[in-house]
Amino acid sequence: MAGAPGARSRDGAGAPLLAMHGIVKTFPGVRALDGVDLDVRAGEVHCLLGQNGAGKSTLIKVLAGAHQPDGGRIEWRGEPVALTNPQTAMKHGIATIYQELDLVAGLTVADNIFLGRERSRFGLARPAPANEAAEKLLTRLGHPEIRPTAEVGSLPAAAQQMVSIARALSQDAKLIVMDEPSAVLDNEEVQHLFEVIRDLTRDGVAVVYISHRLEEIREVGDRITVLKDGRTVATGLPVRDTSTRQVIELMTGRDIEYVFPDRRPVTAAEPLLSVRDLELHGTFRGVSFDVRPGEVVGLAGLVGSGRSEILETIYGARRATGGTVTVAGKRLRPGRVAAAVSAGVGLAPEERKSQALLLGDAVYRNISIASLARFARGGFLSGSSEKDAAREQVQSLDVRPADVTREVRTLSGGNQQKVVLARWLLRDCRVLLLDEPTRGVDVGARSEIYALIRDLADRGVAVVVVSSEIPEVLGLADRVLVISDGSVVAEQAADALDEHAVLDLVMEGTVGPRPRGDRHQATAQQHEGDVA
Template sequence: MPPLLEVHGVVKSFPGVRALDGVDLDVRAGEVHCLLGQNGAGKSTLIKVLAGAHQPDAGRISWRGEPVRLTDPQAAMSLGIATIYQELDLVAGLTVADNVFLGREHARLGLTRPSSANRAAARLLERLGHADIRPTAEVGSLPAAAQQMVSIARALSQDAKLIIMDEPSAVLDSEEVERLFAVIRDLTAHDVAVVYISHRLEEIREVGDRITVLKDGRTVATGLPARETPTREVITLMTGRDIEYVFPERREHPDLDAAPLLEVEGLGLRGSFADVSFTVRPGEVVGLAGLVGSGRSEILESVYGARRPTSGTVRVGGRRLRPGDVAAAVSAGVGLAPEERKSQGLLLGESISRNISLSSLARFARAGFLSRSAEAEAARQQVTALEVRPADVDREVRTLSGGNQQKVVLARWLLRDCRVLLLDEPTRGVDVGARSEMYALIRGLADRGVAVVVVSSEIPEVLGLADRVLVIGDGRVLTEEPAGALDEHRVLDLVMEDAAAHGGPMHTRDDEHAQREGDVA
């Protein structure tokens, strides 16, 4: 029996770049085929070719042994190819059920049948282990992890024979990842094929059957057994060199008695977290570890002023910040690299230069006019310092890889001379080769005296980067310890013990918090 999907010598070029330069791949029914490669290796372009969004310049695609032309997304879907993109393509103003069946609405005699769609969506979400997601809820109001599940439900609703999943676990906690893997195993048991893309090599070993590795738009290896191929071999194929997973050495801080740059005291946000206190000294990296939904991101956003806390204070350099005031935080030297950098941290249609200068435009004003030459020169200095690639500051930031987009966000705050840097999932969607580069960059910022706070869903990353770690469980600080005194098992034990002891999400205790929290003046 021929493979379900075969790709032979596919080539795709864009102005100035050949994104795919001869890709070969075959996917069998009922297998999980893992597609690996650094950012810029061609994975995203290949996905869009298979989804019918891009047309190849050369090469051949076969489906069940027959040549096919995927002229548009509808052609791909008609064959049974469904794609779940890393940047979810949901319509925020529509309900969950509307998104699941978008373009395939339940109707009779020309009239839509919302109740039928709601019931069908509920069955799909229950299959995914998320019966708690209401089909009638507006999808834009859901957290990122729930939105991911809605996108997966949409793929399941299409009766797909091949589902392409691009970084599906990036916004999921460990329990949700296990649910996802259970769904994938159920799909493959019914002869559905899955193309799975992830930078987390441990996931590849757990869920994958075979591996294809892309580098510089070419297939450098295909059909490798996922569980038996050594990690070092996979990394070498992806990068062309040996890379060790090492974090930069923590330096001995000579100024541990120095006054904190950032002081957070009794901070609370009703329904999200309560009574959070910590300090960060110049040159320190403090990590917030915990599961998705524990309140970590909300803490950073409240410190930054993007959310107005219901209790507590934030001080920078001894000066109290006005709550819920981003401008005041930025003026005090606070910068935030948000989790959703594409939607919240970047202007994708603007240049690298404009994205870097965005928070410092006033310094480039001359008699009321913006000096574009001064703006571009300042951006070039940051691009050179952070080794952003490619180094063309006039290039649209949407064309950069995930790692280089993250560098642009950091460059913005370095240009602003920020003293406190808040990093939410700094390596999300960053490939294995660029991660060590990002780690060194973060440690280098601390060595220059910046106070850094890091949130990451990958507990080893928090422990490897931070000097001190706050373990967050269900909106509370469970413990604060030196990073060297913790390990992944200890962190997970603390979180799970807390969940068992208190039960239920933070918002079920609103009345208790209301008694303790007062409005911030």
């Protein structure tokens, strides 16, 4: 992306703004960082890549002052520095925007921007100056429509991202770490985010950008550092000279064919899941489709189009205001999760950490929680039976590490997703609803999850997949429903669609499909090319 608008050439020599040398961080039983090196220059976008568990999160927490390194040294503007706490990091001009935004939903935009640094006089808060300063920051970011007095919890995800960036700028940040900033944004919002990043780098602000979406690196990045197993395997690689295949090999230690499993013909005639004229007032309407055993149906559409709400309504987490859901000929009562689960419906929600997992609980309990009745003995749970059943699923899905007593919060994103899937496999669910199944999952684990989804379909499970990544929907699904503004605007075989056609349908709802050719060949060609 070296030719992006406003970007300066940053491949030349120059003293780094930040230099981290030989950083070591050990937790009980785990060496999370084992001599990591990273240098970042002013005005560049430095992409930090690696699989889940590679050490990225630990490294940025060291940089943010949240963790103290056990070895190595950090230099800021050429001078040694000790980032003993987050406040120290902020004073030096280092700001971190975590993947799960740390905003206070009940406070206003301005209150969040200046939280802990409230403007006051004689001990009394002065909202007017704070609102004025917040308005200037948001205007600088190109978002004057975000009102400083608005409650931040009422804002969409993209606006909340801007509030977090405004907070960083309010601290006179010279380096901003962005951890998976595009995870909850649609395509248009991502492009707006990239424009903001380019404006920041034009002003000399450095950005450390973390993403599992390699296509974003091509568009916004300047240099790359890759971590694997807590070590730096490559650093300072120019984006324009590094192919995606090279990046994947560095991240995984092997050559991964980033392709989707082969589809198999779906022979069953009778649908397992039937949705008729389903409606959730104000969100979606008139949604009808069938899913047969062994079939994968994908829902494609922008964030806010109603995709996730359709899955949640089928599952009973939302009460439908119209229409019917039938599983194996049995009509489900609307708004009853227990009825859906009893009928064999399982949901892996979009936000697995907040909606699907008991983060402080063990892996085995997270797997068994939907099937506790089968482990009851005389009114008491048999922990040994729970663990034995969970171990079978862990081994079958290759969850790593394979310790079922380990807290699920300690697993990588890909392995957490496997735990959610294991829960429904243990339950022998017949209909599986997957909302963003690979969000926050690295490229190696993605391939495993793709294979797992296809294997479930081959076992006769009816699968519905929602994904913000159109290539993922087209690669996984047998049929695709395109959702726009709460309505199904098209239903086609996945092989009859391409990404351009889906985007046109999403935006306009009028353009017909075009031949896609061989999806495996197209995908391989797409990822064979250069990152730049």
